[in-house]
Amino acid sequence: MLFALDAMGGDKAPAEPCRGAVMACEENAELSVALVGKRESIEPYLDSASARVRSRISIVEADEVIGMGDNPSASIRTKKNSSMRVAMEMVRAGEAVGCISAGNTGAIVAGGVLVVGRIRGIDRPGLAVPIPSLERPSLLLDVGATVRCKPLNLCQFAHMGSIYMRSLTGIANPSVGLFSNGSEDIKGDEVISEAREMLLKSGLNFDGFVEGKDVPLGRTDIVVCDGFTGNALIKFGEGIGELVKLIVHRELSGKLLPKIGAALMMPALKKIWSRFEYEKNGGSPLLGVNGIVIKAHGNSSCRAIAGALRVASGFAGLKGTDLIKESFE
């Protein structure tokens, strides 16, 4: 299976995407990666790869780059030879099974719609992120593809999220929560109330409203919200993680006993921390487009990129896109 990887996208490109491709190909002998970008920027990172791995990594030349600050839809339209757009063209042409980028989120979403194309029947795509929880991750969508939603969009996210979670986890009938500002039926605004009515009749395993507190506690397998809210939540979670790291560092610095304590706790602490590093488990699928499009975190390390490739090949193996198409066509 060949995946197109935007080698120029993200804060640490091209180094980390290239290293991530090597890492993923080492792990998975079935995987081939086309690194899309500037050949001379990419090649140095492939020198250390073994022949076994190197033979499965190709370079596809693309001499433009979409920057993190570029206007999303304008750049995807006009930069026809950008690494991100070329990677997406490969998916549309059937040359690649899917594409991965750690670049400009808005451009990935715009390219998903304009280049890869929507699945017939889908009004707007949704970006889905697995959220760590106590027992098993929940899927939160949308986290930024569709900033403000119609009730139909929220309903379609619920359908697509259910298909994705069913194929990913094997749970036959994953539960769906609709995010609101409280769990009582009277909560929410007009859009959310109408979406609730639609979901009650949807045939999905709809569990009513969930509120902010329920999301980390994993009350439902899927949490549906508009892209503004989902984006707010995941970034707020990131900020809390950074704050805790800074405070812990400050509280422990120069103090012997707490430091010894931290050392003794380290294996447990690392295990706890790893739960929250969801980026290690890879990227966020853009659900609702006619092919696999995975957004990796802008700050992705090679491990995160390898994780995104793992998500992409898992999704391909489960024929996730076909399942969504069948359900909506």
Added chain:
Amino acid sequence: MLFALDAMGGDKAPAEPCRGAVMACEENAELSVALVGKRESIEPYLDSASARVRSRISIVEADEVIGMGDNPSASIRTKKNSSMRVAMEMVRAGEAVGCISAGNTGAIVAGGVLVVGRIRGIDRPGLAVPIPSLERPSLLLDVGATVRCKPLNLCQFAHMGSIYMRSLTGIANPSVGLFSNGSEDIKGDEVISEAREMLLKSGLNFDGFVEGKDVPLGRTDIVVCDGFTGNALIKFGEGIGELVKLIVHRELSGKLLPKIGAALMMPALKKIWSRFEYEKNGGSPLLGVNGIVIKAHGNSSCRAIAGALRVASGFAGLKGTDLIKESFE
């Protein structure tokens, strides 16, 4: 200074509100509290108070209670003899400097508007919460009074938040961030874009858009958002806190070395944890109403209630309501 405390509001009423009143009066010799509710439910909790404290606590009879699940505006309108409404009537009549309730949030907001009344010039009130951060807390508003906002509402929250933070912290010109789904100018929806234009011309120390990550890191002194978003953030933060507690407990149980480690780290851990227990620092002021109305967390302990009384008397001492009135009238 006499404050009216809704003795029947909150998950742990009347025990914790009554104990909180005693605790606050022990701490602050200037404080008097009128406990509003059912006399026979309140009295047992006052038996242990010293005469010095007991003389400053009165009971105001109110035989109805607004429940957590009651319809907010209907219950505040119809339950005229409810503890919450009677406490608010005392503020309107000038018998109490302010009121505090850990009860139904929607009813507190509805009562703030219908009973205490809005300050002239204020379109909608905002509920403000101090958010822990690295250096000093930021003020987040609105966290649930006005679910969806007009640009004017967001602008007025920024003004009121600035006045509150200035009086509370002494910072002459606190910085204001407008919450959005990214820090670039093109982010946000129409309401947020228009609010941004208004804030740029407002004369406030406006620092542009802030995103989820910036809030715990304290990028600005004040963060303005609609009530839906603010509610989502604080509850999500609460959920993360609960999840971390559960995971830590699970990872440490039955393991000796990590447990010793935790014991050695305990003073540092407690210090870290206390930063996040913002409820200890008390309640959230409902800004924009014509008197002091403080909402305490529904799950408030006596310490949290005492904290809310501290916030209320601090706000009264600074003449916060008058400062907002002067600015808008």
